[in-house]
Amino acid sequence: MGKEKVAIIGSGNWGSAIAKLAGNNVKKHNDVFDDSKVPIWVFEEEYEGRKLTEIINTDHENKKYLPDVKLPENVVAIPDLLETVKDATALVFVMPHQFLGKCLDQLEGKVNKDAKAITLIKGVGVDGADIHVFADVIQDRLGVSCSALSGANIANEVATDRFSETTIGYRTEEEGKMWQKLFQTANFKVQLIDDVAGVSLCGALKNIVAVAAGFIDGLEYGNNSKAAIMRIGLLEMKHFCQEFFKDVKEESFLQESAGVADVITSCLGGRNTRVAKAFVTGNKSFDELEKEMLNGQKLQGIHTAKDVHVFLKARDRLGAYPLFDKVYHISWEGLPVAKLTEGL
Ligand SMILES: NC(=O)c1ccc[n+]([C@@H]2O[C@H](COP(=O)([O-])OP(=O)(O)OC[C@H]3O[C@@H](n4cnc5c(N)ncnc54)[C@H](O)[C@@H]3O)[C@@H](O)[C@H]2O)c1
Missing domain, CATH: 1.10.1040.10 (N-(1-d-carboxylethyl)-l-norvaline Dehydrogenase; domain 2)
Structure with a gap:
């Protein structure tokens, strides 16, 4: 089996913090992950007169959403969503939930069939008397297995390496362990549980x-x-x-x-x-x-x-x-x- 190619979809406060961990961990676990590049989708905007993607790719810092934290150089900001996920086999969804629907509209039918996904998004999808967690929404819309990560995680504290824990609710134990490798560090402990909905x-x-x-x-x-x-x-x-x-x-x-x-x-x-x-x-x-x-x-x-x-x-x-x-x-x-x- 080939190495996992990670793509991060979302680049706000938490998205940037998690990109830092993932960028470092793909290098640490380069037997599992392709460590050459971790593309991160950036909703393009201007910040202090420059494009946010240019700031991230040149200064290796998301100065708007996670200032004063250096991102690994293999984290590459991309403004085009489809280009970000091209060839990706490990999709990390991390954006405010209001924007997920539009994003899935673009991604439907376009992601790698063998990809796995994980959502770090907090919120629920409600349609009258129906309710869905986003892991199920992503799984149904994209046809990929989707786990969920959530925990006591203020992004800036995780990004500055202060001791924290989180939980992954996995679809399969094997996928859970792969996601754990992508995110866990000495100071960010990832627990695994077979409970996507609960998490x-x-x-x-x-x-x-x-x-x-x-x-x-x-x-x-x-x-x-x-x-x-x-x-x-x-x-x-x-x-x-x-x-x-x-x-x-x-x-x-x-x-x-x-x-x-x-x-x-x-x-x-x-x-x-x-x-x-x-x-x-x-x-x-x-x-x-x-x-x-x-x-x-x-x-x-x-x-x-x-x-x-x-x-x-x-x-x-x-x-x-x-x-x-x-x-x-x-x-x-x-x-x-x-x-x-x-x-x-
Ligand atoms: N920040 C935290 O400490 C933290 C911790 C754990 C979980 N979370 C969860 O992670 C998810 C993402 O949060 P965050 O902190 O990374 O984001 P954020 O609140 O920093 O959101 C800003 C992001 O939204 C994007 N955006 C703005 N307008 C947009 C549009 N029209 N279309 C698409 N994107 C647009 C911005 O580019 C930016 O990337 C949320 O569900 C949040 O609850 C956040």
Whole structure:
């Protein structure tokens, strides 16, 4: 069998951090991977008067989304999506979920038949009473086996080599081990579990909990309240997964980085929590705050809250998930934030 050719689809904050790990690891494991080049798809834009692809390929740094972190020279930025995935056998999807649909429209029928994929995207696909994790969406649309990676991973901390853990929910153990080789380092420990849905859903739903935690910060309710929100949030995540997805594993919630650890890190310092706090203290809309505070990065939690609301409403199950429902109503329907804890 030939060596795996990696392509990274997405080059934001997390995409760039993961490109650093992958670029180094293909060299370390060059018995498994082609180490000559790791193409990364860049949604082309100008930054400080230069094209972002040119900045990445010349300075070996994504100055807009991951400044001050050097990328390995084999990470090559490409503005054309189809050129990025040409010949690739290991596709890494890592972009804000709002852009996945368009990307799959372009890729359908164009990727290598023997390719495998992994998604690092946090969110869910909802169509009325139907819900899908993105690993299934990618697998169905592209006809390739797709695993999922998620965990307590603030991109800048991973990129600067601070000790972290993550979880891969694999389709087959062999694929899980291949992805582990691509991402694991001495300070980035990759756990493997046979639970694609559980890992994916934890990553999506914890962003709703992180928004609630930010509301608590904005209200200045303190640490007891925040811990309570994390506990209630984790339980709603678990009930949701077990109610709507069969075969989700119990261990994913408490024993894996994708579960409780990601809830904690997101509620302590993630972007959803920071922006939700500013929403309470600032009198500005989420749109304005995203532009002001995130420098082109995207908010996920409020959109996932809306998707989950649409789904639960269609299933007539809103009452079973009061925290998710409150986050939706505060974020989108003008419910006063002080109502967050009422009835929890
Ligand atoms: N940043 C983190 O710490 C982190 C950690 C773990 C998981 N994640 C998840 O990884 C995924 C990607 O996040 P990120 O932090 O890499 O991205 P990001 O939030 O930094 O997003 C910006 C990216 O979106 C791209 N973009 C902007 N407009 C676009 C368009 N119209 N079409 C296509 N692309 C466009 C930009 O070029 C840039 O690459 C998300 O689902 C996120 O929740 C992020």
